[in-house]
Amino acid sequence: MNTCCIETPIGYAKIVGNEDGIVSVSIVDKSENISEIIPEILLDCVTQLKAYFNNKLTTFNLKLNPEGTEFQKKVWKQLKKIPFGKTISYLDLAKELGNPKTIRAVANANAKNPLWIIVPCHRVIGSNGSLTGYAGGLHRKQWLLNHESKHKQQTLF
Template identity: 65%
Template sequence: MKSCIINTPLGFTRIEGDLDGITTVTVLDSNENPTDIIPIELEDCAYQLQEYFQGIRKNFNLKLNPQGTPFQKKIWAMLQNIPYGKTVSYLDLAKQLGDVKTIRAVANANAKNPLWIIVPCHRVIGTDGSLTGYAGGLHRKEWLLNHESPYKQQSLF
């Protein structure tokens, strides 16, 4: 398993993976030293993340290999279908599964997403539009949703 650390506008980010694909992308809450030489297996992921933060990339094209239960993987696949700049609720996802009673399981699978940004769990919000729960911190979720919003707030000063 290879790993590297890159710097992003939301903090240092660890990428892990191998020839079978990217297994984790995690934002860190500590200061780390960015990796001088990014392993070839992770170069494309690092590049695409930088493009995303520059506003150039809206969709990722990477070989992914997240580790999880079949249910978690099903939810993560559903998350990848949420368009850039759009949001859905946990209840919407549970309804897509055909059982509103799965809402807690959906939220739990969402919280265990190992592929920060690439599998866009930040696009899932509360039914009332609130920014509920986010492993990377609500301030990052808000930043990501604003970054993807087609309606940019301009500064008056």
């Protein structure tokens, strides 16, 4: 397993992966040592994360290999469909997955998302518009939503 740590505007990102894909991207408050040399297998992930933070990328295109239950993977796959700059409620996400009664299980799977930003769990909010929980802290969730909302592409009409 290859690991690196990079600095982002909202903390340090620890990236873990191998030839099967990116296993996790997590946010940590304290650097575990900024990586001077990025393992080649993680280079594309680092490049895309930097482009995201520099307003040059809105959709990630990476080989992913997160560990989780089948249900969690189903939720994470659905999260990837939420467009840049948009939000969805936990209830609507549960409905999209076919069963509004699974809202708590959906929220739990969302909280266990191991691919910070790449699988955009920060785009899921409460039905009343509240930010609710976020593993990286609500201040980071707010920052990410602000980052995405101010860089939405403007339409001509």
